[in-house]
Amino acid sequence: MALDVAVKKDLGSFKLDVAFRLEGDGVLALLGPSGCGKSLTLGCIAGTVRPDEGRIVLDGRVLFDSDAKINLPPQERHVGYLFQNYALFPTMSVLQNVMCAVPTPGLRGPAARARRREAAKAQLAAMELDGLEDRRPSELSGGQQQRVALARMLASRPALVLLDEPFSALDGHLRWTLEMALADTLKSFPGGAVYVSHDRDEVYRLCDQVCAIDHGLSDAAVPTGRFFEEPGTRAAAVISGCKNISAARAAGPHRVACEDWGVTLECEEKADGSTAYVGLRAHYFTVAGHKNPIPCTVDRVIDSTFSTIVMLSTKGGGKIRYELDKDRWAALGDPHSLTLYIAPEHVMPLTDDRRPRLTEAVANDR
């Protein structure tokens, strides 16, 4: 499976400009805040939204090409779409919902119907939904609706599936079981998947690659682990959950001068002329060490659910957020000043401009 997407769409106040590639049968996350253009991107791939220009190619099939004037209707794309609200047909039973999605090439009348029924029942059974066949969607729990919508989508034998925030309509305590079930479903699905979410933990657990989207602009897709270790750009760092970001410049090949914090830090990743920011994760500080000391004074201590969040001021005036286990904070004895340390491999030099990476990605694709 290979998916190439490079599309633009101008909606007046909002401009979408995304480019990414997915190879193999993995799961690609489109990660970004609400309203950043993730769902619009899915619409472009599924064919429910028409981009202004660009190209979408799935396994060598051109789904959309503005230059060649190709725009396949959704029916011919073979792209499954799991909607945020699941979009089950409200006037049909669960079985009918799944049956109608089963393709029956070359069959007509009762033979087609029998084939549909058989395939739908098998799909429902495979997803442990047997027994719900005669229910209406409104009689199902949110989790069951999601599973039925997945069953219906898979019954249509798609080459690629798109999942739009599958857990946003569900209560927290339901999510975990369903997330594990979804992980199993995706693993057994013989094709690629694009997973839209704003929840980085979900993305970290479920996805193989991450493509950050912010204000309609995408970064190139990178493996999930690398995305969280080296977000690369400031926007990607924010999206990946990095709480401490300072303006910075390279002070050597492996040194960054952090302007907001008034310190120069050693970093394992290479810093260069494009380095404009540096990011430090709130969990990676230590209070004892020998590299990268950051002298701070404690501003506020916030008691959170399972951790303590300490807000500190640095010599440079910039703030730092430090999160640690409650008992570890208690052992420190409520100090007024504190020197934090951070290992060089956790110092993330960041570039400001997202464009170079994007244009590079597009150039590589063509």
Add this chain to the structure above:
Amino acid sequence: MDLFPLLNSLRIAAIATAVVFFLGIGLADVVARAPRWLKGVLDVVLTLPLVLPPTVVGYLLLLVLGPRRPLGEWMLDTFDLRLVMTWYSAVFATVVVSFPLMYRTARGAFEGFDERLAQAGRTLGKSNAWVFWRVKLPACASGIVAGAVLAFARALGEYGATSMAAGYIPNQTATISTTVYQLWRTGDDVGALQWVLVNLAISAVVLMAMNLFERRARFRKAA
């Protein structure tokens, strides 16, 4: 009591409702998907009969269908078919007058329709026609039935345009409403009252049926 006006009224209203049902749904769907400027124009034109006096509608119909008017003359010459002063002339009149009720309720129902359901159908490989008849229409059923019932009730009560296009000819074009007027005009108060009561009974039954249906639709949605 001569039952012709009752049967004629029911026949006219039933045919008009059937015509308006498909016309209203079709045009509501076209307007819902039309570009914005065309939407405004179409909406005004299609809703106009709702606010025009029925006599104006009747006059305009006579302008088109009259025996010495282009369409009326052509139909008379070619098919030997008179378009005015016949029982089916009232069908033309009631179609025009009751159309906006069907059209507007259907459009309202379509606007409340979650477009994602249609998109889901298309990504599953279903044709646009399948999505319309099997997903969109059933999902909008209660609004569409309400529109059809309203159109039927309005068609049954149509007087102004009908009396101009079909006139009052006993046993030929007489409807309940034109009969009531005719009987009252000729001083037959008892006869007029009889037909008034018939009309009241039919209208009450129709509206009750509509309420019942709406309640059931709401119940089904809530369940």
